[in-house]
Amino acid sequence: MAETVRLTTAQALVRFLAAQYSERDGSQQRLIPGMWGIFGHGNVAGLGQALLQAAETGEADLPYYLARNEQAMVHASTAYAKMRDRLATFACTASTGPGSTNMVTGAALATTNRLPVLLLPSDMFATRSPDPVLQQLEDTRGGDVTVNDAFRPVSKYFDRVTRPEQLIPAALAAMRVLTDPAETGAVTLCLPQDVQAEAYDWPVAFFRRRVWHVARPVPEAPAIARAAKALRGASQPLIVAGGGVVYSGAEAQLRELAEATGVPVADTHAGKGAIPADHPCSVGGIGSTGSAAANALAAEADVVLGVGTRYSDFTTASHTVFGNPDVAFVNINVARLDAVKHSAVVVQADARHGLQALLAELGDWQVDGSYRERVARLAAKWQRATEECFRRDHQPLPAQTEVLGALHDTLGATDVVINAAGSMPGDLQMLWRASEPKAYNVEYAYSCMGYEVAAGLGTKMAAPDREVVVLVGDGSYLMLSSELVTMISEGIKVIVVLVQNHGFGSIGSLSEELGSQRFGTQYRYRSATSGLLDGAVLPVDLAANAASLGAEVIRASDIDEFRSAIAQAKSNTTTTVVHIETDLFGPAPPGSGWWDVPVSEVSALDSTRKAYDTYSAHKQQQRHYL
Incomplete structure (x- = not known):
C-alpha cells in the first residue's frame, strides 16, 4: 500500500506548492516561491493555519506575504511573473466573498497579458450545512453557483475543490496550465472553507519534488520554407516584435536576423527593448501610439513578420496602420490563436527556434540598400522629435x-x-x-x-x-x-x-478629440452655476x-x-x-496613428458632429487583413 500522511486540504496544498519547480534550457527555479494573502473567515483556519504550521515546523518552504488589497496582490504576482519570463509566479489567497471577487480584475489582467498567476479564493461551505453563510450569493438558478464563478471567464483554468481528494488532479492541472507558454494565464482553484480544514490521508508521492519542463516548440520545415519565400519576395518588409520575443529570450536571435537582412524592427509595449533603441534596425513603437518612423514604414510594408505579438488594436492602429493594399503577414508565435491572425503564413513555434530557422532558410537574402537608407532617415528624424518632446x-x-x-x-x-x-x-x-x-x-x-x-x-x-x-x-x-x-x-x-x-489626461484629450469636451475628466468641485464638475481644483x-x-x-x-x-x-x-x-492639457507628442473609438452618429453638439465627420473618414481606411 502506498505511504500516506494525514493532513488538511490546505496543509496538503501548501506542501504541494512548495515542491513545484519550472525548468527551461536546463535552468530550474521555484515555480511558486511564496503566497500572498489576506485572511478572513473563509481561509484563516484553512490556508492561514497551514502557512503558519509550515513556517513553524519547517515541513514546507512557502513564505507568506501580507498584501493590503486583493487585486493588488494579483498585480504584484503578475509583474513578478513577467520579470521572470513566466517561469515563476506567486499564489494568492483571499477570504470568501468580497475578498475573493476583488481578485477578479487581477485575474483578467493576467490572462489578457498571457502571464501566469495562481488564485486560491475561499468559497462557500461544500456541505452547505450553514446555508446561507455570511457573504454567500443565493442564486435562484442553481445551488452550486457562488461569486467565485466570476473567475471562470477570466481564468485559463478553473476548478472548485469540493472534496479533499479532488485537490490532487486539480493541483496537477493547475501546474500544467501555469507552465504552458501558449495557454498560461490566471489559474483559479476555489477552496470551500470547510474543505480547506478537512483532513485526508494523502499519498506521500503527491508531495514529491516535481519539475515542470517548459517547452520550446520547434517550427515545421515547410512552415519555415513558406515564411522565407514570403520574405524573399518583399521589397519593404517590417518586423513587429512582441512580448513573445522577450519571454522566449530570443532577443539575440531577433538582432541577428535584423542585422543579417536589414529588415527594420518595430516593437509593441510587451516587446519594447527586445532590440535596443539605438540599434540601426530599431524604429520604435508601432500603432496608435507608435513612432512616426515605425508607422510610416508600416504604411508601406508589403510583408510584416510578427514575432510573439497578439496584434492588439493599438499595435495595428485599429486595422489602419498597415496601408499597403497587398500587405501579407508571416507570424511566428507559440500560440496558434495569435499565429493565424491577419491571414498570415503560420509558423507556430517558440520565437527563438522560429527566428533561428528562418534566418538559416533565408540564407544571404537582404533588403535593398535604398530601403536601409530610408529606415535610417526615418529613425533619425523621429529621434529628433523625441528630443524636442523631452x-x-x-x-x-x-x-x-x-x-x-x-x-x-x-x-x-x-x-x-x-x-x-x-x-x-x-x-x-x-x-x-x-x-x-x-x-x-x-x-x-x-x-x-x-x-x-x-x-x-x-x-x-x-x-x-x-x-x-x-x-x-x-x-x-x-x-x-x-x-x-x-x-x-x-x-x-x-x-x-x-x-x-x-484629472484624466488621456481620456480628457480623447474626449476633446471626439467632441465630448473633456466632460467628467477633471478633478473639480461641482459648480453651483453649471451643476457640472467644472468648479475650482480640488485641494x-x-x-x-x-x-x-x-x-x-x-x-x-x-x-x-x-x-x-x-x-x-x-x-x-x-x-x-x-x-x-504637470499640465493636464499637454502638449503631447505628435501622433501618427488612429484608434477606433466610436463617436455619436447624431448629436445636438457641433463639437460632436465635427468629430463624427473625422471619425467617418478614418473608418473608411479600416480593413481586415485578408
Missing part, C-alpha cells in the same frame, strides 16, 4: 513629456520603468528608448488603472538588484496605492514618480497621502528639482515617492 520648456507647469525626458536621462540601462494606464503609456510607447526589455514594463493589454504601485512591488521582488521606478498618475494612484504600505513593511525599496495633473495633496502611508516623499516644483529628486531617491534605501505637477 526638452520642452513648457510653462507654468511642465509637460508630462519633460518629466519622462528627465527620468530617461537619470535612469541607468537596467533600471525598470513601470506604467499601465492614462496618457503615460502612449508617451512612453512613442518616446522611451529602452536598451533591454526588462527595463520596460508597461501593462497595455488590460491597461489597468491601479496596476503600477503593486507591479513595482512584484518587480522589485523578482529583481532585487535593479532600481524599480513606478510612473503613476493621480487617477491610478487614487485607485490603488495601498501596497506602499507593503513595501514599507517588507523593507522593499521602490521609487514612485507620482505625476499629478488633477487634494497626494504627496501628503504617500507620506502618511510611510513613504519618504520629495516634492519637485520644476524639472530641475525633479532631476535632483530622482537622484536623491536613487540614493535612498527606503521607498521614496517623488511628486510633481
Whole structure:
C-alpha cells in the first residue's frame, strides 16, 4: 500500500506548492516561491493555519506575504511573473466573498497579458450545512453557483475543490496550465472553507519534488520554407516584435536576423527593448501610439513578420496602420490563436527556434540598400522629435513629456520603468528608448488603472538588484496605492514618480478629440452655476497621502528639482515617492496613428458632429487583413 500522511486540504496544498519547480534550457527555479494573502473567515483556519504550521515546523518552504488589497496582490504576482519570463509566479489567497471577487480584475489582467498567476479564493461551505453563510450569493438558478464563478471567464483554468481528494488532479492541472507558454494565464482553484480544514490521508508521492519542463516548440520545415519565400519576395518588409520575443529570450536571435537582412524592427509595449533603441534596425513603437518612423514604414510594408505579438488594436492602429493594399503577414508565435491572425503564413513555434530557422532558410537574402537608407532617415528624424518632446520648456507647469525626458536621462540601462494606464503609456510607447526589455514594463493589454504601485512591488521582488521606478498618475494612484504600505513593511525599496495633473489626461484629450469636451475628466468641485464638475481644483495633496502611508516623499516644483529628486531617491534605501505637477492639457507628442473609438452618429453638439465627420473618414481606411 502506498505511504500516506494525514493532513488538511490546505496543509496538503501548501506542501504541494512548495515542491513545484519550472525548468527551461536546463535552468530550474521555484515555480511558486511564496503566497500572498489576506485572511478572513473563509481561509484563516484553512490556508492561514497551514502557512503558519509550515513556517513553524519547517515541513514546507512557502513564505507568506501580507498584501493590503486583493487585486493588488494579483498585480504584484503578475509583474513578478513577467520579470521572470513566466517561469515563476506567486499564489494568492483571499477570504470568501468580497475578498475573493476583488481578485477578479487581477485575474483578467493576467490572462489578457498571457502571464501566469495562481488564485486560491475561499468559497462557500461544500456541505452547505450553514446555508446561507455570511457573504454567500443565493442564486435562484442553481445551488452550486457562488461569486467565485466570476473567475471562470477570466481564468485559463478553473476548478472548485469540493472534496479533499479532488485537490490532487486539480493541483496537477493547475501546474500544467501555469507552465504552458501558449495557454498560461490566471489559474483559479476555489477552496470551500470547510474543505480547506478537512483532513485526508494523502499519498506521500503527491508531495514529491516535481519539475515542470517548459517547452520550446520547434517550427515545421515547410512552415519555415513558406515564411522565407514570403520574405524573399518583399521589397519593404517590417518586423513587429512582441512580448513573445522577450519571454522566449530570443532577443539575440531577433538582432541577428535584423542585422543579417536589414529588415527594420518595430516593437509593441510587451516587446519594447527586445532590440535596443539605438540599434540601426530599431524604429520604435508601432500603432496608435507608435513612432512616426515605425508607422510610416508600416504604411508601406508589403510583408510584416510578427514575432510573439497578439496584434492588439493599438499595435495595428485599429486595422489602419498597415496601408499597403497587398500587405501579407508571416507570424511566428507559440500560440496558434495569435499565429493565424491577419491571414498570415503560420509558423507556430517558440520565437527563438522560429527566428533561428528562418534566418538559416533565408540564407544571404537582404533588403535593398535604398530601403536601409530610408529606415535610417526615418529613425533619425523621429529621434529628433523625441528630443524636442523631452526638452520642452513648457510653462507654468511642465509637460508630462519633460518629466519622462528627465527620468530617461537619470535612469541607468537596467533600471525598470513601470506604467499601465492614462496618457503615460502612449508617451512612453512613442518616446522611451529602452536598451533591454526588462527595463520596460508597461501593462497595455488590460491597461489597468491601479496596476503600477503593486507591479513595482512584484518587480522589485523578482529583481532585487535593479532600481524599480513606478510612473503613476493621480487617477491610478487614487485607485490603488495601498501596497506602499507593503513595501514599507517588507523593507522593499521602490521609487514612485507620482505625476499629478488633477484629472484624466488621456481620456480628457480623447474626449476633446471626439467632441465630448473633456466632460467628467477633471478633478473639480461641482459648480453651483453649471451643476457640472467644472468648479475650482480640488485641494487634494497626494504627496501628503504617500507620506502618511510611510513613504519618504520629495516634492519637485520644476524639472530641475525633479532631476535632483530622482537622484536623491536613487540614493535612498527606503521607498521614496517623488511628486510633481504637470499640465493636464499637454502638449503631447505628435501622433501618427488612429484608434477606433466610436463617436455619436447624431448629436445636438457641433463639437460632436465635427468629430463624427473625422471619425467617418478614418473608418473608411479600416480593413481586415485578408
